Amino acid sequence: MNTLRIPAFILTTLGLISLVSLSGCTREFPSDKPPVHLNPNMDNQPKYKAQSKSHFFADSAAMRPPVTGTVARGQLHDDNIYYTGSVKDSQYIDKNPMTLDMPLLKRGRERYDIHCSPCHSRLGDGRGIIVSRGYISPPSFHDDRLRQMPDGKIFDLLSNGIRNMSSYRAQVKPEDRWAMVAYIRALQRSQNARLEDIPPEIREKVKP
Numbered sequence: 001m002n003t004l005r006i007p008a009f010i011l012t013t014l015g016l017i018s019l020v021s022l023s024g025c026t027r028e029f030p031s032d033k034p035p036v037h038l039n040p041n042m043d044n045q046p047k048y049k050a051q052s053k054s055h056f057f058a059d060s061a062a063m064r065p066p067v068t069g070t071v072a073r074g075q076l077h078d079d080n081i082y083y084t085g086s087v088k089d090s091q092y093i094d095k096n097p098m099t100l101d102m103p104l105l106k107r108g109r110e111r112y113d114i115h116c117s118p119c120h121s122r123l124g125d126g127r128g129i130i131v132s133r134g135y136i137s138p139p140s141f142h143d144d145r146l147r148q149m150p151d152g153k154i155f156d157l158l159s160n161g162i163r164n165m166s167s168y169r170a171q172v173k174p175e176d177r178w179a180m181v182a183y184i185r186a187l188q189r190s191q192n193a194r195l196e197d198i199p200p201e202i203r204e205k206v207k208p
């Protein structure tokens, strides 16, 4: 029995010592002195923070402008037609550069319903809910002027905004803007559809 009690006593003492020493690391004993940093590991080193002042550079700003001609990765945007909707200076392209298929139209519909329908309505007639509460009424997409507008121009005006309509460049990426242009075209077709536009096999089911 005695031989067993000694290790138990030693273990209890060791346990108590470690508890006491560990409690020194807790926040229960605040100190005015800076903590002892045994291994600095390059944690503290001179550096500039964003927007801070510099005594070194002539313009006193720590942040440096990028070297002229620098292009951030993925932001070259050299495809003018895709990113602006025009060949150059307002020479708008007639046709959407994207492949027109159902996934594109579905995406366009989803984005249109989120971003545009509050004003333009889901039908595109310009009678959205915001307009019913007093906002300026946008023109209907089914006006001849807008039906004849080139795809590139619609892309441009929803990228940059027009008069009372703000720009959507920041909220909507280019491929989604093109998807919305495609969906606006589908809306325009839907409001001006002829019986011949319907596939023959389901034409009978539709009442003229």
Ligand code: HEC
Pocket (backbone or CB within 6 Å): 112, 115, 116, 117, 118, 119, 120, 130, 135, 136, 137, 138, 139, 146, 154, 157, 158, 162, 163, 164, 165, 166, 168, 180
């Ligand atoms: C906050 C309301 C509002 C939202 C949201 C909105 N628009 Fe408009 N939109 C307007 C108004 C108002 C006009 C008329 C601008 C003017 O002539 O002053 C307009 C005009 C337009 C025109 C016609 C421009 C012309 O030449 O007459 C198009 C096309 C258009 N918007 C597309 C869109 C698309 C696409 C979206 C979604 C990305 C959108 N709008 C979102 C309010 C809105």
